[in-house]
Amino acid sequence: MADPKGFLNTREREVPARRSIPLRVKDWKEVYEPGDKAVLARQAGRCMDCGVPFCHQGCPLGNLIPEWNDLVWRDDYEAAIERLHATNNFPEFTGRICPAPCESACVLGINQPAVTIKQVEVAVIDHAMANGGLTPHVPQRLTEKTVAVVGSGPAGLAAAQQLTRAGHTVVVFERDDRIGGLLRYGIPDFKLEKTSVDARLAQMEAEGTRFRPNTNIGTDITWEQLRERYDAIIVATGALEPRDLAIPGRDLAGIHFAMPYLTQSNRAVAGDSVEGQISASGKHVVILGGGDTGADCLGTAHRQGAASVTTLAIGQRLPDERPEGEPWPLAPRLFEVSSAHEEGGEREFLVSTVEFLGDDKGNVRALRIAETEFRDGTRVPVLPEPMPTNSLSNPK
Structure with a gap:
């Protein structure tokens, strides 16, 4: 010390x-x-x-x-x-x-x-x-073993770097046009500027890691071909399927998953031309989910010029200080104000969306919401029976 x-x-x-x-x-x-x-x-x-x-x-x-x-x-x-x-x-x-x-x-x-x-x-x-401290660590000898890494997110890149430094010949396959996975397209620049990603990829290339973007395993290259060409395969594709909300009105226009929204925004910030980009500009936005991804969408909506943003969380507002049931050294679940929340927007807790309401043109215009509650000391919110509802609508 x-x-x-x-x-x-x-x-x-x-x-x-x-x-x-x-x-x-x-x-x-x-x-x-x-x-x-x-x-x-x-x-x-x-x-x-x-x-x-x-x-x-x-x-x-x-x-x-x-x-x-x-x-x-x-x-x-x-x-x-x-x-x-x-x-x-x-x-x-x-x-x-x-x-x-x-x-x-x-x-x-x-x-x-x-x-x-x-x-x-x-x-x-x-x-x-x-200050030039990101120097490549080139292996002194090669093992003559080959490894394919499928997916170029943080897990795939970390595995690739460690294996390359051990002397294996490593090729990273990525279906998108740029390497980086979630780091590249899932996280906004106001949290992680992509210059950091590019600098690390340059180090990895200098060490000997090879990158193959625009390659869809199963289509461009089959799994059988991978097995024939490589001694080992690491699958680091991440979670690709979003969790949907199967409620009435889900098929209305204007309802989007978070990842396509964030991906399109990241592409636009990178200078790409994004056809039909989802934009919050001038719109009244509702975000379902109060976690980090919701906060990323919130900060993105602010920068796109949203007219208003409301975040709905199914859970209760977390405490400001460590509760007795989560003693040190556990990581307590506390109320947080991220940079995006600091920038504006409303936050509602203990509410669940039970229906999307639209206009005669098929566009979403309102949400019918219900209060939730916690029972038996659990963290799992439940909808009350019968289900009282309120309406959260698009301001005129």
């Missing part, structure tokens, strides 16, 4: 400020201002280097968090990125997208605000990328 009194001298969390709302909703750039190194050093110095670092338990990757916190406090970013990359192939992605369960498990968080682990992680990788 570089600063044994760090958590005593600095008791508050200091995180990078978000850019002003009037400015950021006019572009697609990342919402956060660059972090100040002095602030980051103070926050990293708050880490107590616990004998049993529960942040390891909280982190699905088992990141060596106390080690690179110590190195950031010492201003040794070169060593910090080495320790960060020891467990994490893509900290530029996880540092921005991960909900940071490591911070919920931080021992300091029992009595003080937790260490800003997520911000320190982003600072370490951003410093490396800005």
Whole structure:
């Protein structure tokens, strides 16, 4: 522990400020201002280097968090990125997208605000990328084994990089026109600018990983051909089927799944011409679902110029502080205000959509909604019987 009194001298969390709302909703750039190194050093110095670092338990990757916190406090970013990359192939992605369960498990968080682990992680990788620290790790010898990776999302890319560095010849197949999967087309630029994805792909290509976009396995190449050509196959295609809402009026025009909406928006931001693009410009938008994907749609709708946006969540409003039933070091389910929610829009809780209502032209114009409730202390909401309903309609 570089600063044994760090958590005593600095008791508050200091995180990078978000850019002003009037400015950021006019572009697609990342919402956060660059972090100040002095602030980051103070926050990293708050880490107590616990004998049993529960942040390891909280982190699905088992990141060596106390080690690179110590190195950031010492201003040794070169060593910090080495320790960060020891467990994490893509900290530029996880540092921005991960909900940071490591911070919920931080021992300091029992009595003080937790260490800003997520911000320190982003600072370490951003410093490396800005200063030539993303050097290729070319294998010293090849195994003469070949591996096909189907899908170029984060799982497929991580597997491909590890296998390439082990000396195998790896080819990544992607059905879309660009490599990246969910990173490329599912996450808006205000959360993850695609320059980070491109920089990592350039490193992987320099290491020897081969990419084959515009290739649909089963059509362009059969599974039998893959088995003949490669010693091993990794299937990392992700979740491709959306969860539908089988209620009356579902076939009305103007009702869209989140992923086509986000994908088209990401393509447009990348400069592609998107025929028939789903756009929220000038429209009154309702988002069904209060999770991260809903927030991504919310921020996208703001930037497209939606007239209004309302988010409906079937669950109850989560508490602001850790409930007794979710003790440390568990990651509690808490009420959050994302950057997209900060930018505007209404949020309704404990409501379920039971019918879509349309006009005589077949366009959706209103939703019939019902209040939900929780029974027997469960987290599963249920519709009351009989079902009282209200109407949420398109303002005139």
